Amino acid sequence: MEKDKKEISIIHPRPSSIVAALYTLRDLNVDVAILHGPPGCSFKHARLLEEDGIHVVTTSLDENGFVFGGHDELVALLGKVTEMFNPKLIGIVGTCVSMIIGEELHDAVLEANPDVPVIEVEVHAGYRNNTKGVLFALESALDSGIITEKEFDRQKILLEEATMVEKRHGAASKEYLAPSRGDVKYKVAQRIIELLKEGKRGITIMNAKKETGYMFADITVAVNEIAKQLGVESNIVNMANIDDTLGLPRVRHHAKCIMDDFKERGIKIHHIIGGMDEYPIAGDIAGKLIEEKYSDYDFVVITGVPHAIPMESISGMEIVSVTNGPRQVLPMKEMGHDHVIVEIDLHPKTLGVNNIVESEFGATLREVAKEE
């Protein structure tokens, strides 16, 4: 079969499908995820996920395991984690090595026979789009009756959209993208305050991917706090993808937590533009809303996945976007975003939390406002 010529060959390492499967298992609320592979595989994310409250362990296949297989190791580890953590739901994730040598995850599960459901994900990191890892995890969850067919279909559409968003203007849009720290936060904070002081009208759009919302929400909060201080609160319209009736269990929980925090801080979200896993499609909803109601607004502050908001609806405004991806700066500048800010190391800080956490840009806004 001829290779799709439209596909560019991306030469910087891409998010891993194995890791994507791990995060999906977390969203399905597994208590333990077992990596069947070498001890170094997905190390950093395994650590992060432990911060997020699930146990991530590995069969630690070594050179012997590569040659002789790791069936016994997997059976033994299934027994061990059942005893140690008393889990209600277990996930097993394949790795490059275990998949290449043809390990059968299911055989090990049958032999270990734990009395809780096990989601087996046969995945390696050799897929172009890491969303494959999510898909495989969801397929397996569907097979084990953990999610409904309806939820599966919904997720599948979202994954396809997410892949498209990344291809269009995201980190999969170019062969190589150098990381960038983006614009200086201090200057951009000054500019937003200036706009508010001039009585300009602005929109905040939080279009965040799942738990990253805990920090992006802080920017919505900060902008509103300052508008309030300046007495121009009514000039701001807030949108956020925090529908707590949509998505996998943990994702709904995040939406609810963030919503509660907004309420507590007196922030009114005028439009809920979707669930926290709907960042690939919520941008379109925001775009339509703007076209219908707010097309004459002066500026927009977009956080999370800003490149999913269609440019047609906001091109007349001054655009401030906040991302956590250093490789997202260049594509967004090219789209025409005026100011692009990076929240470095956002993700680790949003794992294992249930409340909005302070962002660097939010903190900068508050400090600059004090000085003025």
Added chain:
Amino acid sequence: MNDSKKPKIIAIYGKGGIGKSSTASNVAAACADEGYKVMIIGCDPKSDSSITLLGGKRIPTILDLIRKGVDITEDDVVFEGYNGVKCVEVGGPEPGIGCAGRGIIVAIQKLKKISKVQDECDLVIYDVPGDIVCGGFVAPIRKGLVSEAYVLTSGEYMPLYAANNICRGLSKINTPLSGVICNARNVSREEEIVGKFAEEIGSDLIAFIPKEQIVQDCERDGFSVMEKAPDSEIAQVYRNLARAIMSRNKSVMANALEDERLRELTR
């Protein structure tokens, strides 16, 4: 005995079941009889390359010991067989489990680390499985261990087809071919067909081994022909082949034939 200081390190490739191990062990024994220091390294997970040099006995394999976590020394894995031939078996996982190819890579690296026997030999034979199904099975060549490759075939179509494919593979990894050996299966015009094949790919037929029941009989008893029936005619054939290999210094980048031509050849 060898004029050059460097040992001659060869591998014999060919379709599975065509007689690589029999040929390898008889050549090893014949060379030992000639006074050469010889080593045979079996790279098949079945670990049966050296069995007829050891009176039908099996030896512990490198991978067996690695798996057990033994701190391996030369004495644990290098065994002396018929007439001083050093025998090593790489071993491997059970069929259908793990990765035999990776096993070969790991084992030959281990062997290189713990043993210098190869450097002291005149002839080292890597007995490699017939089907080069993945990178591990050509590791002895890729890792620069093997300096000469031979192809073993009969005059039947399928073994020739496999031999032709192997030649293509060898050229792809820039390994020259040192000769073609015919292990006869008593098909019509066999010597002529294999001779022609050798010529057309740019190499030579360096030996024609007739099909003799005695080879089987000796193997069944756990011996090489050289040990059990040294006066047989077939023993003389192996002796000649051994001399041919030891004196051979011609190798070519093989030109694999088109499928069509190969079929024509066997008609």
